[in-house]
Amino acid sequence: MRLPAPRIAPLTDSELTPEAREALAALPDYAQAFNIFRTQAHNPDALKAFLTWGNYVLSPRNSLSERHRELAILRVGFLCRAGYEFAQHTVIGLRSGISAAEIAAIKQGAAAAGWNPLEAAILSACDELVGNHHISDDTWAALAPLGDTGRVDLVYTVGQYTQVSMLLNSCGVQLDPGLPRDPDLG
Template identity: 75%
Template sequence: MRLPAPRIAPLSDEQLPPAAREVLDALPEYARGFNIFRTQAHNPEALAAFLAWGNYVLSARNSLTPRQRELAILRTGWNCKAGYEWAQHVVIGLNSGIAESEIPAIKAGPDALHWDPLEAAILRACDELGQNHHIADATWAELAPLGDTGRVDLIYTVGQYTQVSMLLNSCGVQLDPGLRRDPDLG
């Protein structure tokens, strides 16, 4: 975690404006109390837009497989040193086909001996997008099995979770109950 306390406190049920309550009520019950959403509830209109786009990235409409998507999200969260994002998506990733033994390999990156060529290319693309805001020609070619739609969905996913990580890190969003803090992220 970048900050030991929130800069913008998540809103309690009593503090929620009606528009924010309406947006949160549309979420699955287990997610309504997440600090990421309660922090953004200060601006209900922005929260609604954020959720609409985020729901695309996390849905089956995203052409990446759940495993590919979570590899990209976790590598992006790692690169951004976003403790909240990392903790949430380790749980989601484990439910999306990523093995516990693969978590350290995500931290190590695309050159870890663990990955098949496409997975290594996905992780490399995450690194390149984060560092250069551009996927190099060689990596683009390695991503060919994703097709054009998959390549664009990968860019969307990395962009979304870079934005999310900036929000989490800058606002000081703290872990939700039950999440494990990664000691490598402070």
């Protein structure tokens, strides 16, 4: 975690406006209490727009497989030092079939042992997009199995989770109860 306390505190039930309640109602019941969404509920219109786009990125409409999407999200969360994002998506990644050993390897990136060529290219693309806002020709070519739609969806996914990481880090969103703090992310 970048900050020891929130700069913008998540809204409590008693602080929610009718507009904030409406925006949160678009989420599954279990997610309505998450600090990320309760923090964004300060601006219900922005939260609604955020959820519309985020729901695309996390849905089957995104052409990336669930595994590929979660590899990218976890790598971006780690690169951005977003402890909240990495913790939330560790849970999602494990449910999507990524092993605990692979989650540890994500921190090492494409050079870690065990990645197939496409997975290594996805991790490299994350590094390039976060660091340089551009995918190199070699990495673009290695992403060919994703097709043009998949390559664009990868850029969308990395962009979305870079934005999410900036929000989490800057607002000081703290871990939800039960999420373990990653020792490599403070």
